Amino acid sequence: MISVKNVSYTYMTGTPFEKTALKNISFDVAEGEVLAIAGHTGSGKSTLIQIVAGLIELTSGTVEIDGLSVADKKIRRLVGIVFQYPEHQLFEETVESDIAFGPKNFGLSEAEISARVDEAMRQVGLDAALKKSSPFELSGGQRRRVAIAGILALKPKYLILDEPTAGLDPLAKKNLLNEIFGDVKKSGVTIILVSHNMEDIANFANRVVVLAHGKILFVGTPRELFVREEILQTAGLEPPPISKLLRTLNIDGRALTLDEAEKIILSTRKKR
Amino acid sequence: MEIIQVKNLSHIYKSSSGDKVALDGVSFSIADGEFVAIIGTNGSGKSTLAKHFNALLLPTDGKIFVDGLDTSDEKNLWHVRENVGMVFQNPDSEIVAAIVEDDVAFGLENLGIAPEKIRERVDLALDDVNMSDYKNFAPSKLSGGQKQRIAIAGVIAMQTKIIVFDEPTAMLDPQGRREVLEMVKRLHAQGKTIIYITHFMEEAAAAQRVFVMEGGRIILDGTPREIFTNVKEMKRLGFDVPVAVEIAERLRRKGFKLPQKILTAEELSEALR
Numbered sequence: 001m002i003s004v005k006n007v008s009y010t011y012m013t014g015t016p017f018e019k020t021a022l023k024n025i026s027f028d029v030a031e032g033e034v035l036a037i038a039g040h041t042g043s044g045k046s047t048l049i050q051i052v053a054g055l056i057e058l059t060s061g062t063v064e065i066d067g068l069s070v071a072d073k074k075i076r077r078l079v080g081i082v083f084q085y086p087e088h089q090l091f092e093e094t095v096e097s098d099i100a101f102g103p104k105n106f107g108l109s110e111a112e113i114s115a116r117v118d119e120a121m122r123q124v125g126l127d128a129a130l131k132k133s134s135p136f137e138l139s140g141g142q143r144r145r146v147a148i149a150g151i152l153a154l155k156p157k158y159l160i161l162d163e164p165t166a167g168l169d170p171l172a173k174k175n176l177l178n179e180i181f182g183d184v185k186k187s188g189v190t191i192i193l194v195s196h197n198m199e200d201i202a203n204f205a206n207r208v209v210v211l212a213h214g215k216i217l218f219v220g221t222p223r224e225l226f227v228r229e230e231i232l233q234t235a236g237l238e239p240p241p242i243s244k245l246l247r248t249l250n251i252d253g254r255a256l257t258l259d260e261a262e263k264i265i266l267s268t269r270k271k272r
Numbered sequence: 273m274e275i276i277q278v279k280n281l282s283h284i285y286k287s288s289s290g291d292k293v294a295l296d297g298v299s300f301s302i303a304d305g306e307f308v309a310i311i312g313t314n315g316s317g318k319s320t321l322a323k324h325f326n327a328l329l330l331p332t333d334g335k336i337f338v339d340g341l342d343t344s345d346e347k348n349l350w351h352v353r354e355n356v357g358m359v360f361q362n363p364d365s366e367i368v369a370a371i372v373e374d375d376v377a378f379g380l381e382n383l384g385i386a387p388e389k390i391r392e393r394v395d396l397a398l399d400d401v402n403m404s405d406y407k408n409f410a411p412s413k414l415s416g417g418q419k420q421r422i423a424i425a426g427v428i429a430m431q432t433k434i435i436v437f438d439e440p441t442a443m444l445d446p447q448g449r450r451e452v453l454e455m456v457k458r459l460h461a462q463g464k465t466i467i468y469i470t471h472f473m474e475e476a477a478a479a480q481r482v483f484v485m486e487g488g489r490i491i492l493d494g495t496p497r498e499i500f501t502n503v504k505e506m507k508r509l510g511f512d513v514p515v516a517v518e519i520a521e522r523l524r525r526k527g528f529k530l531p532q533k534i535l536t537a538e539e540l541s542e543a544l545r
Binding site for chain 1: 289312313314315361415416417439442443444445446447448471473474509510511512514515516518519522523526528537538540541544
């Protein structure tokens with residue numbers, strides 16, 4: 001479990017550029033769940049995930065991961081973080097060596113590294129035939145997969161994904177999400193998904209934390225969130241298209257999926 | 273009047289690992305003042321096409337005429353670029369100056385325009401994108417949406433007839449996306465010709481005409497209504513159709529008699545009444 005308690009963070013304290021990025025943030029992430037973090041640009045999302053991953057030193061509050069303080073170096077093996085546009089960080093000559101880079105630094109055996117590369121590639125839907133290709137010859141969607149596989153090969157217990165589908169076309173986006181929330185999720189990893197796409201949150205998250213101006217506005221299920229229009233508005237987020245449609249149809253129901261929306265519309269039509 | 277004419281345009285990227293056909297005999301015309309959105313999967317040729325409009329790329333085969341000028345004729349290059357402004361995906365890689373107003377002025381300085389004229393055009397352009405209050409700010413202190421508006425102001429100041437947007441909202445949050453799309457609609461209302469590449473279907477729906485690209489060709493060309501109610505083809509390409517279209521389709525299967533061309537929630541609501 002990840003437990004975040006009373007975390008505040010200020011950049012450049014004591015200078016004219018001082019900026020409070022987080023104010024009194026508390027929430028838990030349960031093992032095996034998908035927790036989404038949503039908020040506009042500058043809401044503090046990136047600062048928060050870097051604190052949880054131990055990349056920014058805490059100045060106020062506590063973060064514990066499986067009972068260990070986030071300052072403990074051991075947590076580096078528990079938490080994997082995939083930044084936005086992670087493919088910009090690819091640098092090795094082949095797909096295989098890029099994915100193997102992290103596990104190698106962990107000092108694993110050759111056989112273990114090779115097995116982990118194979119498994120990570122399979123999880124993100126990369127064809128094994130691409131192992132010897134240069135990552136720079138691949139399509140955008142494939143490069144993104146290579147970068148994510150590089151983190152999965154570290155077998156983190158907690159995986160933080162910062163806008164994993166930004167900039168991908170709709171088909172590549174759909175495929176990647178299906179892989180992350182299919183094969184990757186099945187491996188038992190706990191996922192923190194940073195996103196401002198309410199549709200993705202509706203489809204994949206168990207719970208969602210909404211941040212605005214460094215504060216938590218809401219913690220709960222997507223279903224609870226999408227009827228709280230004032231929260232979405234304050235946070236600069238768009239309700240998912242299905243919620244908007246039901247509102248236009250003057251139907252006071254909660255639907256996350258098209259199937260649910262269809263059922264609700266059919267039931268209101270029959271009643272009339 | 274047609275401001276852009278593309279005739280049998282092909283573009284082949286040559287590399288040691290083999291040639292790649294990015295555009296495969298594309299032909300179309302765009303009228304002066306038209307707002308055209310281009311959608312398609314990555315690698316379908318959208319960005320390659322975009323770079324032909326201001327001669328950043330030249331055709332391997334075929335021709336493209338901008339305002340009647342052949343882009344592959346070197347003596348037309350200057351005039352073509354004076355007519356076509358470009359806004360790209362990543363605002364951070366477009367912004368060159370340390371102060372907002374310097375950035376907006378950059379293109380004008382290159383055109384050799386008199387300083388007092390530059391002053392005037394920069395002020396107007398910043399006013400146009402509602403960023404006058406930020407003219408002395410460092411661009412790095414702005415949000416993504418604000419940075420894109422600065423990039424757009426730079427193009428407005430150039431007073432080009434045509435503006436090409438290549439996924440301008442891909443890196444923005446919902447608020448930033450709204451700001452940019454509003455700006456684009458306004459530019460269109462002012463008479464600019466807009467070519468707008470996007471992965472967001474709701475943005476493409478704001479255009480008058482939509483091209484769908486696949487494998488270096490334009491496979492569909494129609495109004496947003498014609499394109500987005502073509503559920504079968506949209507699904508084959510992996511695109512989402514608007515929720516209202518999807519729900520209308522499902523209700524028809526359940527025996528509801530609904531018109532074929534429902535596109536928006538409002539229209540569905542009307543039809544169900």
